[in-house]
Amino acid sequence: xxxxxxxxxxxxxxxxxxxxxxxxxxxxxxxxxxxxxxxxxxxxxxxxxxxxxxxxxxxxxxxxxxxxxxxxxxxxxxxxxxxxxxxxxxxxxxxxxxxxxxxxxxxxxxxxxxxxxxxxxxxxxxxxxxxxxxxxxxxxxxxxxxxxxxxxxxxxxxxxxxxxxxxxxxxxxxxxxxxxxxxxxxxxxxxxxxxxxxxxxxxxxxxxxxxxxxxxxxxxxxxxxxxxxxxxxxxxxxxxxxxxxxxxxxxxxxxxxxxxxxxxxxxxxxxxxxxxxxxxxxxxxxxxxxxxxxxxxxxxxxxxxxxxxx
Amino acid sequence: xxxxxxxxxxxxxxxxxxxxxxxxxxxxxxxxxxxxxxxxxxxxxxxxxxxxxxxxxxxxxxxxxxxxxxxxxxxxxxxxxxxxxxxxxxxxxxxxxxxxxxxxxxxxxxxxxxxxxxxxxxxxxxxxxxxxxxxxxxxxxxxxxxxxxxxxxxxx
Numbered sequence: 001x002x003x004x005x006x007x008x009x010x011x012x013x014x015x016x017x018x019x020x021x022x023x024x025x026x027x028x029x030x031x032x033x034x035x036x037x038x039x040x041x042x043x044x045x046x047x048x049x050x051x052x053x054x055x056x057x058x059x060x061x062x063x064x065x066x067x068x069x070x071x072x073x074x075x076x077x078x079x080x081x082x083x084x085x086x087x088x089x090x091x092x093x094x095x096x097x098x099x100x101x102x103x104x105x106x107x108x109x110x111x112x113x114x115x116x117x118x119x120x121x122x123x124x125x126x127x128x129x130x131x132x133x134x135x136x137x138x139x140x141x142x143x144x145x146x147x148x149x150x151x152x153x154x155x156x157x158x159x160x161x162x163x164x165x166x167x168x169x170x171x172x173x174x175x176x177x178x179x180x181x182x183x184x185x186x187x188x189x190x191x192x193x194x195x196x197x198x199x200x201x202x203x204x205x206x207x208x209x210x211x212x213x214x215x216x217x218x219x220x221x222x223x224x225x226x227x228x229x230x231x232x233x234x235x236x237x238x239x240x241x242x243x244x245x246x247x248x249x250x251x252x253x254x255x256x257x258x259x260x261x262x263x264x265x266x267x268x269x270x271x272x273x274x275x276x277x278x279x280x281x282x283x284x285x286x287x288x289x290x291x292x293x294x295x296x297x298x299x300x301x302x303x304x305x306x307x308x309x310x
Numbered sequence: 311x312x313x314x315x316x317x318x319x320x321x322x323x324x325x326x327x328x329x330x331x332x333x334x335x336x337x338x339x340x341x342x343x344x345x346x347x348x349x350x351x352x353x354x355x356x357x358x359x360x361x362x363x364x365x366x367x368x369x370x371x372x373x374x375x376x377x378x379x380x381x382x383x384x385x386x387x388x389x390x391x392x393x394x395x396x397x398x399x400x401x402x403x404x405x406x407x408x409x410x411x412x413x414x415x416x417x418x419x420x421x422x423x424x425x426x427x428x429x430x431x432x433x434x435x436x437x438x439x440x441x442x443x444x445x446x447x448x449x450x451x452x453x454x455x456x457x458x459x460x461x462x463x464x465x466x
Binding site: 020021082083084086087130131132133 | 375401414419454
């Protein structure tokens with residue numbers, strides 16, 4: 001059995017842990033040049049502020065709602081991440097630090113020590129909160145993909161009180177939850193794949209879990225087939241002992257709407273460089289080359305035409 | 311943008327950001343002497359019986375839960391904690407009556423002695439110039455952690 005434990009709104013929570021005044025205040029953490037939102041508290045998310053939103057565009061909203069903006073403090077976040085991991089490690093020696101704020105644990109031989117997985121989840125949650133001040137959610141499942149799904153449920157549904165154990169559900173309960181969640185929420189299903197799946201009638205997690213595996217492999221490759229198998233409870237992914245350092249790190253995203261302003265473009269570029277550099281530092285690597293690109297909309301013929309004419 | 315500033319009240323307060331604790335213990339350990347050293351001359355019959363004192367181990371029992379803060383103000387002067395001292399705070403310990411704790415009062419950190427009585431609880435200073443802060447119920451009081459040690463350097 002796998003557990004996926006992650007910190008809620010990690011950067012924001014780190015800041016709140018050391019500033020009691022920020023507890024119920026809308027908070028946003030900004031990238032290194034105080035440029036874009038790299039983390040948002042739930043209150044800020046509720047105001048419709050997107051990840052990566054430039055600060056200068058939010059200033060009126062901030063004034064109106066009392067949003068506090070803080071500069072990112074990566075040293076603090078790294079230190080707090082290590083603390084969370086060391087608390088979790090006491091619950092299971094088989095731990096994979098998946099990202100700065102998420103860890104997978106293998107728990108099948110240890111769950112009974114706490115009674116059941118839900119009880120274990122609550123003890124972990126309580127201890128992380130007590131020792132570090134950070135709030136976490138825990139999801140338990142027979143596979144990593146299911147544990148991630150359980151974690152998503154735990155986080156988004158107050159019904160679970162921060163801990164969701166899929167193995168404690170009946171078949172129809174589990175299907176019920178899977179039918180409620182969009183397929184894009186599944187670990188490994190990005191926006192593009194989700195869009196393609198939706199055109200094929202696969203809209204919910206349950207749809208993906210019940211799609212023919214061979215057809216998935218043909219259309220999307222073996223990785224997607226594994227994902228669907230994992231959703232069915234067949235474990236295809238082990239805990240990684242040591243992830244191979246990435247040879248290429250990319251951070252990019254499409255703009256949500258047409259952008260003409262050079263300041264907005266350069267802020268976005270800065271933010272993506274920031275993210276890529278964060279990933280680089282986290283694996284202790286040094287870059288041999290940095291490649292920056294900005295691209296016009298591939299789907300607008302008129303833009304292409306304008307470029308070639310000039 | 312800076313986080314909210316600390317209050318400049320007379321209470322001993324703490325800087326908002328804790329200092330990172332060094333992840334590895336210092337390789338050097340000081341020799342531990344059998345007898346205490348009087349202010350005059352050490353006894354020539356001194357012997358080493360233990361491994362040595364690792365200051366990190368001495369101060370930090372639960373690494374993940376331990377944080378260091380810098381003290382501001384004089385409210386704990388008579389407990390031997392003065393302005394500029396560093397205190398080691400352990401969040402994993404259940405706060406006991408009479409222990410020195412870090413508490414959150416009105417959104418600010420404060421260092422005080424915890425005093426439980428008659429179902430209520432007080433935060434007491436160690437300086438006659440400061441009055442105790444009283445709470446009818448413990449649920450009204452937020453204790454951030456227990457002060458397990460104080461550190462002071464004389465020579466920088």
